[in-house]
Amino acid sequence: MKAAAFDYRSAGSVAEAVALLAEGETRVLAGGQSLGPSMNLRLARPQRLVDVKRVAELRDVAADDAVCRLGAGWTHAEIEDGAMADFSQGMLAQVAHGIAYRAVRNRGTLGGSLAHADPAADWVNTVVALGGTLVVQGPSGQRRVASEDFMLGAFTTALSGDEVLVAVELPRLGAQARWGYHKLCRKTGEFAKAIGVAVLDPGSGLARVLAGAVEGKPVTLPQTAERLREGGPAAALALLPEEAEARLAHLAPNERALRVVAVRRAIEAMAEG
Amino acid sequence: MQVNLTVNGRPHSLLVEPRTHLADMLRETLNLTGTHLGCEQGVCGACTVLVDGKPQRSCITFAVDCGGAEVTTIEGFDADPTMTALREAFSAHHALQCGFCTPGMLVTARDVVLRLGETTEARLREELAGNLCRCTGYVGIVDAVTAVAAGRQPQAQQAVVATAAREAAPLLQAAEREATPTLMPAGGAMLEERVALAAAPEAAWAALADLRRVATCLPGAQLDSIEGERVAGRVGVALGPIKASFAGTGSVTLDEASRTGKLIGRGRDGASSAEGEVGWQVLPGAGGGSTLVVQLSWRLTGPLAQFGRAALVRDLVRRLAQQFAANLDAMVAGQAAPPARPLGLFALLWGLLKARLLGR
Numbered sequence: 001m002k003a004a005a006f007d008y009r010s011a012g013s014v015a016e017a018v019a020l021l022a023e024g025e026t027r028v029l030a031g032g033q034s035l036g037p038s039m040n041l042r043l044a045r046p047q048r049l050v051d052v053k054r055v056a057e058l059r060d061v062a063a064d065d066a067v068c069r070l071g072a073g074w075t076h077a078e079i080e081d082g083a084m085a086d087f088s089q090g091m092l093a094q095v096a097h098g099i100a101y102r103a104v105r106n107r108g109t110l111g112g113s114l115a116h117a118d119p120a121a122d123w124v125n126t127v128v129a130l131g132g133t134l135v136v137q138g139p140s141g142q143r144r145v146a147s148e149d150f151m152l153g154a155f156t157t158a159l160s161g162d163e164v165l166v167a168v169e170l171p172r173l174g175a176q177a178r179w180g181y182h183k184l185c186r187k188t189g190e191f192a193k194a195i196g197v198a199v200l201d202p203g204s205g206l207a208r209v210l211a212g213a214v215e216g217k218p219v220t221l222p223q224t225a226e227r228l229r230e231g232g233p234a235a236a237l238a239l240l241p242e243e244a245e246a247r248l249a250h251l252a253p254n255e256r257a258l259r260v261v262a263v264r265r266a267i268e269a270m271a272e273g
Numbered sequence: 274m275q276v277n278l279t280v281n282g283r284p285h286s287l288l289v290e291p292r293t294h295l296a297d298m299l300r301e302t303l304n305l306t307g308t309h310l311g312c313e314q315g316v317c318g319a320c321t322v323l324v325d326g327k328p329q330r331s332c333i334t335f336a337v338d339c340g341g342a343e344v345t346t347i348e349g350f351d352a353d354p355t356m357t358a359l360r361e362a363f364s365a366h367h368a369l370q371c372g373f374c375t376p377g378m379l380v381t382a383r384d385v386v387l388r389l390g391e392t393t394e395a396r397l398r399e400e401l402a403g404n405l406c407r408c409t410g411y412v413g414i415v416d417a418v419t420a421v422a423a424g425r426q427p428q429a430q431q432a433v434v435a436t437a438a439r440e441a442a443p444l445l446q447a448a449e450r451e452a453t454p455t456l457m458p459a460g461g462a463m464l465e466e467r468v469a470l471a472a473a474p475e476a477a478w479a480a481l482a483d484l485r486r487v488a489t490c491l492p493g494a495q496l497d498s499i500e501g502e503r504v505a506g507r508v509g510v511a512l513g514p515i516k517a518s519f520a521g522t523g524s525v526t527l528d529e530a531s532r533t534g535k536l537i538g539r540g541r542d543g544a545s546s547a548e549g550e551v552g553w554q555v556l557p558g559a560g561g562g563s564t565l566v567v568q569l570s571w572r573l574t575g576p577l578a579q580f581g582r583a584a585l586v587r588d589l590v591r592r593l594a595q596q597f598a599a600n601l602d603a604m605v606a607g608q609a610a611p612p613a614r615p616l617g618l619f620a621l622l623w624g625l626l627k628a629r630l631l632g633r
Binding site for chain 2 (some may be wrong): 001002003005006007008010022029032033036037040041048049051053057077083100101102104106107129130131144145146169170171187188247
């Protein structure tokens with residue numbers, strides 16, 4: 001099918017995009033790799049799109065020794081190819097490589113994926129696993145939202161209708177840091193059935209374990225993460241089933257088992273790496 | 274709208290509607306029918322073309338969004354040495370039968386050969402996974418691309434963008450949250466949600482038994498008529514980019530003794546239909562309050578059902594049930610329910626299932 005009729009505007013700056021959004025009935029178009037299919041199938045019929053693809057600010061990269069701030073407009077393929085200096089010990093590049101297909105990665109963006117907030121999306125889970133912060137700009141300026149508070153549920157975020165996601169702040173992982181990322185897919189490039197992420201940075205004390213994908217917000221496993229910090233991967237694996245049972249009690253047993261397997265493999269990958 | 278772009282080396286200035294995707298503009302306006310359209314949802318890869326040198330899906334790229342772009346379609350590779358080698362290899366290795374996938378397959382294969390050089394078969398198959406072929410079983414395609422890639426070096430990586438030193442604030446900590454509440458296990462397309470109400474069971478049940486009042490508590494629901502057990506109404510949903518509304522009918526049964534109610538309903542939106550059942554029960558709760566148990570089951574038919582992912586719904590239903598309970602509590606306490614917003618139970622499920630597209 002073809003998309004329903006809509007008006008198209010291209011914004012030259014975030015401020016211009018915000019002003020257009022404030023007029024109402026407008027949605028942001030970034031890469032359009034989720035919005036495009038939805039519109040072709042007439043599931044989404046926005047009256048107007050404001051295209052932020054040409055907004056230079058969305059490609060800013062800034063960093064200090066603890067935090068890196070990545071503009072929302074970078075494509076998955078650019079992150080995969082290492083278009084900016086790596087601060088994640090290779091984690092972002094590998095996660096990006098696993099998103100959909102190269103032709104989609106060449107157009108889809110980091111910020112677009114986060115704002116779309118599909119529970120199975122890789123960036124949604126990665127940013128929460130790293131304990132990142134999202135930078136959002138609206139009519140009254142910028143505000144920062146902790147990644148765990150950004151996604152409210154499937155396809156629903158803390159963004160209001162006149163706000164644009166402009167950047168993501170992520171911790172710089174030290175040379176001693178290890179991470180594991182595992183997603184269960186039956187076919188390359190399809191939506192994950194389950195995602196497991198584990199990150200441990202002895203230098204900064206960062207330890208996070210996350211079970212993601214499927215129905216809603218990613219679920220963090222703080223006790224397993226604490227074990228990871230204190231006793232390493234083996235200790236974390238020992239506690240994982242128990243905490244998963246409690247934290248993922250809302251899932252059917254088969255779905256819970258998929259998450260546990262994904263997280264276990266992420267932790268195991270970390271031990272091997 | 275006017276769009277200026279270059280296609281296969283020739284500049285064009287074209288008038289297109291914003292809704293026209295790049296593939297349609299190439300095929301219908303420029304008569305470049307080598308670009309094929311299969312799924313029109315970014316999955317099959319048949320429409321893959323180069324935009325500014327990078328393979329992209331022309332079916333989920335709007336033409337107006339290509340201002341200033343250099344587009345190369347399968348017709349634009351006549352003089353390209355890599356493509357010439359691929360064409361010959363595809364022929365030699367029987368890498369096509371009907372040819373429908375071939376334009377997209379070649380554009381992707383050329384990018385893989387140039388970008389990665391000689392690589393493993395596993396990596397090659399992974400890279401080609403975004404282009405579907407229903408004839409060959411991929412063996413011939415993989416052989417052809419392997420032959421062309423043999424001995425080649427990968428392209429140099431892009432220059433690294435300089436990172437500017439800037440003072441970044443410390444990362445925010447998420448607000449302290451309670452653990453996810455435990456729900457009953459849900460099998461198939463069914464789930465249960467329990468919500469605590471401040472109102473006593475009698476008062477809560479009395480409120481729930483009044484359907485018109487209940488409807489005001491269910492966000493987005495609008496009750497048009499009640500005739501005996503038959504109800505008719507409509508619900509709307511706004512979820513992310515998805516907006517849908519549908520009209521439906523249902524029947525309601527209430528059992529005073531056990532304080533249970535049941536609504537069986539069905540609705541239509543275009544070619545798809547949804548039917549479902551909501552059951553509710555009021556149980557005595559802690560501290561003189563009550564517990565509202567909501568059970569939900571549903572079935573989807575029609576073209577949109579294939580996108581369904583039942584587990585997705587749970588998170589939304591939990592939030593909806595909590596909102597419903599808050600509104601109900603307010604109503605029982607004599608406060609006005611907040612104005613209904615477009616969000617309904619069935620429509621919510623439906624919108625969610627429909628949203629299971631390329632949500633990446």
